[in-house]
Amino acid sequence: MKCKPTIRIDLDMSTTTLDPVERLLDAAENGITLIKNRDILHFSYMPDTIFHRDSEQELVTQSLMPILKQSRPSNLLVYGKPGTGKTLVVKKILSKIQNRVEKSKFPIKLIYVNSKEETTLYQLLVSFGRQLGLEEKQLPANGLSISEVFKRLLRTIDENHLNAVFVIDEIDYLADLVKKTGKDILYQLTRANERLKTGSLTFVGISNDLTFKERLDPRVLSTLGEEEIVFRTYSVEQIKKILEDRVGEAFIQNSVDSSAINLCSAMAGREHGDARRAIDLLRVAGEIAEREQKSSISEEHIRLASNKIEENKEVTALESFPLHEKLLIIAAMKSSELSTGEIYTIYKGLCKVVRQQELTQRRVTQMLSEIELSGIIYGRIVHQGIHGNTKKYKLTIPSDIVKDTFKNDLTFEDIL
Ligand SMILES: Nc1ncnc2c1ncn2[C@@H]1O[C@H](COP(=O)(O)OP(=O)(O)OP(=O)(O)O)[C@@H](O)[C@H]1O
Numbered sequence: 001m002k003c004k005p006t007i008r009i010d011l012d013m014s015t016t017t018l019d020p021v022e023r024l025l026d027a028a029e030n031g032i033t034l035i036k037n038r039d040i041l042h043f044s045y046m047p048d049t050i051f052h053r054d055s056e057q058e059l060v061t062q063s064l065m066p067i068l069k070q071s072r073p074s075n076l077l078v079y080g081k082p083g084t085g086k087t088l089v090v091k092k093i094l095s096k097i098q099n100r101v102e103k104s105k106f107p108i109k110l111i112y113v114n115s116k117e118e119t120t121l122y123q124l125l126v127s128f129g130r131q132l133g134l135e136e137k138q139l140p141a142n143g144l145s146i147s148e149v150f151k152r153l154l155r156t157i158d159e160n161h162l163n164a165v166f167v168i169d170e171i172d173y174l175a176d177l178v179k180k181t182g183k184d185i186l187y188q189l190t191r192a193n194e195r196l197k198t199g200s201l202t203f204v205g206i207s208n209d210l211t212f213k214e215r216l217d218p219r220v221l222s223t224l225g226e227e228e229i230v231f232r233t234y235s236v237e238q239i240k241k242i243l244e245d246r247v248g249e250a251f252i253q254n255s256v257d258s259s260a261i262n263l264c265s266a267m268a269g270r271e272h273g274d275a276r277r278a279i280d281l282l283r284v285a286g287e288i289a290e291r292e293q294k295s296s297i298s299e300e301h302i303r304l305a306s307n308k309i310e311e312n313k314e315v316t317a318l319e320s321f322p323l324h325e326k327l328l329i330i331a332a333m334k335s336s337e338l339s340t341g342e343i344y345t346i347y348k349g350l351c352k353v354v355r356q357q358e359l360t361q362r363r364v365t366q367m368l369s370e371i372e373l374s375g376i377i378y379g380r381i382v383h384q385g386i387h388g389n390t391k392k393y394k395l396t397i398p399s400d401i402v403k404d405t406f407k408n409d410l411t412f413e414d415i416l
Pocket residue numbers: 042043044045046047049050051052053080081082083084085086087088089207208242275276279
């Protein structure tokens with residue numbers, strides 16, 4: 001009888017695992033690592049040294065300094081474009097003042113909230129209350145009126161003779177939350193001091209929305225902006241210095257090419273000197289290079305990272321549109337440039353396929369303008385002689401991104 005030859009495959013599990021998951025995990029364990037501490041690249045990380053912000057640090061400290069002498073500082077507004085170090089500087093100063101307060105046992109409370117992280121005005125005020133030491137029993141997480149919550153905050157400040165500083169980061173979002181309640185709460189907040197008998201309350205607002213001030217009630221602005229400090233944007237050279245310091249802490253030695261740092265600084269410098277953007281670029285580039293198992297991060301990785309970040313932004317924007325806006329984007333994608341009327345005709349066809357009631361042309365015209373604001377489509381006025389003017393739209397991003405983003409939604413299965 002003929003014997004079947006036995007085929008023996010030697011599997012050394014540590015080096016040649018065939019399972020795709022095990023293979024990736026093996027690579028992560030045994031492969032090249034470039035980032036030695038990822039937390040240092042997170043936007044909330046507080047570096048030991050803050051570069052190029054000496055005068056801003058001095059101004060903010062001077063503004064808050066009266067609190068150490070138990071008197072009330074002026075309200076302060078801190079302004080500047082995104083990634084210019086506002087949150088970093090203010091938080092660092094708060095923690096330094098806090099250290100001294102703890103040593104001296106002054107009745108001082110420094111409190112920080114980010115309005116973007118709170119979904120309602122009530123929540124934001126409760127967050128202040130919790131930091132003032134008010135528990136659920138004294139300040140329930142819901143159920144009271146805003147003015148009652150406010151009264152309880154002030155009472156706590158008064159009863160404990162506190163000198164309190166409320167820092168409201170991204171205060172422009174608070175203005176939006178306030179608008180939803182329709183109350184004059186910002187005005188009440190800023191005038192709170194007048195209602196206090198023994199304690200004091202100071203506001204520090206931080207914003208990167210330079211138009212925010214214009215949208216404020218002038219009465220609110222005059223109290224909130226008793227003092228103002230503007231953070232200028234970083235130059236390419238300044239960003240480079242910030243990056244070099246961060247690279248030294250977060251990456252293993254010699255793992256970032258100097259040309260990559262230069263490119264990264266130049267790209268972030270071009271975009272209004274945003275240090276967060278520069279650090280993000282570097283982190284994503286590091287992740288790409290690690291995935292490719294390269295021994296260092298090159299200019300090419302920075303470019304790839306930039307594309308990836310842009311693409312993510314576009315995908316997030318696309319996903320956040322409601323259904324009919326999505327249908328209009330799909331309609332606009334069908335040809336290189338289409339008039340409002342043409343888009344409307346295509347849109348009506350799409351509505352039939354996906355069994356949706358079509359909206360009026362007037363509403364659609366309005367929606368196209370709204371989508372244009374997001375930058376996903378671009379519209380230009382075309383003069384058509386005696387036929388008047390029409391607006392022609394085209395997609396500004398590759399149609400593949402639209403298809404890839406929408407394809408997970410079964411609604412669009414038959415129209416992409
Ligand atoms: N001068 C600096 N030195 C070191 N790191 C900095 C400096 N300025 C900013 N960064 C870093 O850049 C990132 C963005 O800074 P920050 O969050 O303070 O910006 P921001 O002005 O508050 O921006 P936004 O308006 O978008 O909130 C953070 O990771 C921060 O650590």
